[in-house]
Amino acid sequence: MDNNAMTEKLNNLEAMAASLNELLTVQETVVAEQSERIRKDEIALKESNERFIAFIKEAAMRLKNPMEVVEQNISLVIDDVERGQFDNRDILLQLKIQIRNLEQIRKNIIELNKAIVDRSGDFSESSRKFLTE
Amino acid sequence: MEFPLQEIKDEEIYLVMASAVEIRNKNIELIKVLLAKEYNVLVITTNQPYDILKKNYEKNGIAMEKISVVDTVTKYAMGHDHEPVKNCRFVVNPGDMTAIGIAVTESLGGLKGKKVSLLFDSVNSMLIYISSQNITKFVHFVTNKLRLLGFSGMFLAVEKGLDPDVLTQLTTFVDEVIDVDKNHGNNQ
Numbered sequence: 001m002d003n004n005a006m007t008e009k010l011n012n013l014e015a016m017a018a019s020l021n022e023l024l025t026v027q028e029t030v031v032a033e034q035s036e037r038i039r040k041d042e043i044a045l046k047e048s049n050e051r052f053i054a055f056i057k058e059a060a061m062r063l064k065n066p067m068e069v070v071e072q073n074i075s076l077v078i079d080d081v082e083r084g085q086f087d088n089r090d091i092l093l094q095l096k097i098q099i100r101n102l103e104q105i106r107k108n109i110i111e112l113n114k115a116i117v118d119r120s121g122d123f124s125e126s127s128r129k130f131l132t133e
Numbered sequence: 134m135e136f137p138l139q140e141i142k143d144e145e146i147y148l149v150m151a152s153a154v155e156i157r158n159k160n161i162e163l164i165k166v167l168l169a170k171e172y173n174v175l176v177i178t179t180n181q182p183y184d185i186l187k188k189n190y191e192k193n194g195i196a197m198e199k200i201s202v203v204d205t206v207t208k209y210a211m212g213h214d215h216e217p218v219k220n221c222r223f224v225v226n227p228g229d230m231t232a233i234g235i236a237v238t239e240s241l242g243g244l245k246g247k248k249v250s251l252l253f254d255s256v257n258s259m260l261i262y263i264s265s266q267n268i269t270k271f272v273h274f275v276t277n278k279l280r281l282l283g284f285s286g287m288f289l290a291v292e293k294g295l296d297p298d299v300l301t302q303l304t305t306f307v308d309e310v311i312d313v314d315k316n317h318g319n320n321q
């Protein structure tokens with residue numbers, strides 16, 4: 001092989017190395033960007049899961065448990081009526097309290113729905129209205 | 134006695150856990166124990182209105198002389214004022230923590246120098262009107278007040294109605310948790 005051919009081959013190899021280097025840099029950038037995107041997605045997913053868990057817990061405490069309170073209160077009112085222990089005025093007052101409790105539970109459902117709907121773009125306008133009004 | 138409440142200590146604060154079915158009876162049992170120990174009792178009621186509470190106490194032979202009440206439900210349910218009652222403060226809205234806080238502060242202030250216990254009935258019914266985050270803040274506020282004044286306190290709650298994390302937070306504000314059902318079971 002003469003000198004010219006050797007030089008040309010070396011130049012080609014250098015160009016190839018430079019291209020590979022450039023490709024590596026691009027790949028590193030792409031990988032870094034993808035890693036960052038995955039990291040952000042993971043954080044968002046974690047936050048979303050945490051919000052979901054917090055929602056379930058709060059919903060249980062402010063819906064399931066209050067329903068049990070109302071259920072228990074109404075059955076106590078029935079016991080009182082059956083035993084004839086209270087006059088009508090007292091029974092009415094106790095029932096009014098249970099109506100107020102139920103009104104508030106309904107408001108709590110709307111409030112909890114709003115917390116979900118406001119953070120999600122997945123609801124149609126009609127669904128949004130149905131869940132929050 | 135169905136549970137070891139005779140062992141309650143002065144100036145200590147307790148979280149008393151009971152089943153939903155038993156909570157009204159436990160209110161009466163606690164009041165009886167506290168009065169037998171010569172406490173003046175401030176009841177914060179978030180479920181039973183004053184008139185019903187008073188009748189239930191009287192039916193169970195409990196005199197109202199040493200009992201004062203902060204009632205958060207009567208005015209809200211009736212939609213108008215209750216006729217004034219000497220030993221009761223009526224709060225307009227059970228969700229208004231500021232108003233309840235003021236009523237509790239004033240009532241406790243009026244009992245300074247006496248042997249006092251507060252009975253909160255109940256954490257669970259208050260959860261209808263206040264978020265778990267705010268109820269934790271409120272219990273913290275009340276327990277701080279009690280400690281500053283050297284008073285005792287009982288917070289009634291239904292265990293199954295509370296998220297374990299909230300329950301853990303509440304237990305940090307009290308000296309002891311009394312599980313009435315568990316103690317009742319042990320005694321049988």
